[in-house]
Amino acid sequence: MRRPPPLPPPPEPRTPAEPPPPSIEPPSIDPSLINPMLLDPSRSDPSSPGDRESDTGAVLPFAPMQRRPAPIDPSLLTRPIETTDAADLGLRDVWRASRARRRALRAEVRRFTVRQRRRRMVWLGVLGALVLLVAGTVGAAYSPLFAVQRIEVIGTTTLDPNAVADALADQLGTPLPLIDDSEVKAALVTFPLVESYSLEARPPNDLVVRIVERLPVGVLQSPAGFTVVDAAGVALSTSAEAPAGLPVFDIRGGVDSDAFRAAGQVMRSLPDSIRSQVTAVTASTPDDVAFTLGGTNTQVVWGSAEQSALKAVVLEKQMIGRPADGVRLYDVSTPAAVVVS
Template sequence: MRRPAPLPPQGGKPADAPLRARPAKPPREETPRPDAGEDVQETAPIAPLFLNQGPPAAPMTDAAPTADGEDAARADTDTAPVGWRDVWRAARSRRKALRAEVRRFTVRQRRRRIIWLSVAASLGLVTIATVGAAYSPLFAVQQITVVGTSQLAAADVEAALDDQRGTPLAAIDTSSIKAALVAFPLVESYTLEARPPHELVVRIVERTPIGVISGAAGYTLVDAAGVALSTSPTPPAGYPLVDAAGGEDGVAFAAIGRTMRALPADLRAQVTQVEAKTADDVTLTLGGTNTRVVWGSADESALKALVLQKLTATRPPDGVAVYDVSSPEVPVIR
């Protein structure tokens, strides 16, 4: 057999270059093993533990500091003791950082809060300004207008309320106005209306007289509630004479009052006398013909008044002695 050709040398070295001898390894030291008879317990190597202390600090040497002094300053900082000023500065920096984060995450909430506070402050200022203006002389009473009087003289009522002039509309003394209007018996009720800037309107509802009651003092004009409106020695024209058993506080007078208030104005003007002994036997007398109207009780007075109005239109009182409307569905004429 032929012997194969040798491999080419590595690194371009010639094949005939002498081989470099490898350095001899130092002899390995062997630890003498204990005798088989001795009881030796093998232990693991002990390594130092650094818990939460970071890498071990480099040993201090007496080497000269570098040109920029950074290594020396870092070594001094790492080894310098921490004082209370450093702790205070660190805590302050942490608080500043926390406050900055809180402001960053609550900017929208703070913006909404500012808007609501601005709206509330504006409303408060408007309310204060309105109340202040309402109680100021800018809205004081300078004109008093009385509305709804027909039997009363409006000028007399205005004169009785003259002490309210110069008072702010919001500070009108209602008790003083009531005391002044009580002096007018014809006033049944009233309402006050303020018309800024300077007008006070008094709306009056007058009492409706229903007749005259004869007494020791003369003839007293009364309304349906029995309130005396005026007294005169002679009976006033245009009002019927009232004869009610039990006086103004009895049930007969109450039935007469309801009956007279239900009559239309044209029929009421024709009544010359009204009488009742009980609440169920009201009787009216019409005009100079002395035609009697049997009314009965005050129930269904509105329907009875309508039926009587139609009866007098078809059959005038001068040819009739009695109109009986006590049962309005079946009226009787005699």
């Protein structure tokens, strides 16, 4: 026979500030497991043979022991919380705390903006490289490295290119971007045959001058002699005798008239094969331009300067079909109805 479990110890005296411990309920015991001898004292004799075997089989279960919480010191509940008065903090402590806070904020900002700053640095690097490249290019272009050392004149047939280059010798040693167009124009205006020009820089040291010469279209006779003129009436040269290969103009009103401008336009529209045969050009108005083919003394009535390109094509075809040595007159004033006699 086993003894029942001991009773729990009595509770300790409570303090006013100690919370009440949790209540512990006694474990429930199955009545079938209780030893009958504890209920019936008459059966306490161990010599009873009938009960000896049944008394040894019952076992009382033990309730699990629950750990009680550690008691709380009452003095801790009544002890005042220690606080630091703001007045006890010095100015240096406040400054250090503020500096530490700013340092922490800067660190966080740098950490969250690292990608943006990296992208900004890349763009600043590219922009700086472009600025350096442009500055270096401009600086080199305006330096003596790109100064003019040779002048080349092209496009001339009557003019002497060396004479033109000598007239532009003042530009030697000048950087190509600093070539003054007004100075070049002042040097070329002394050549009447120059109708237009263009400048072309060929780095590092070459300057190319392209010349378009005036095309002489005829000769005007005056008391001073024979003056060669182009289609615009610009005097190219004057001589005592009529130059060979150029027709003599007989224009009413001179070079400033509309008749002269129409005659000059007609002469420029003629093909070289016909222009070389013209010996005289006459015009009293812009609508009655005519010229003479000196080899055969054939007259060509042109009319106005309108449709000059078409009239030149029609005249050339007519002269192929009916040569000028057997023709007295070609009238192409109306290209759709040419008269040949």
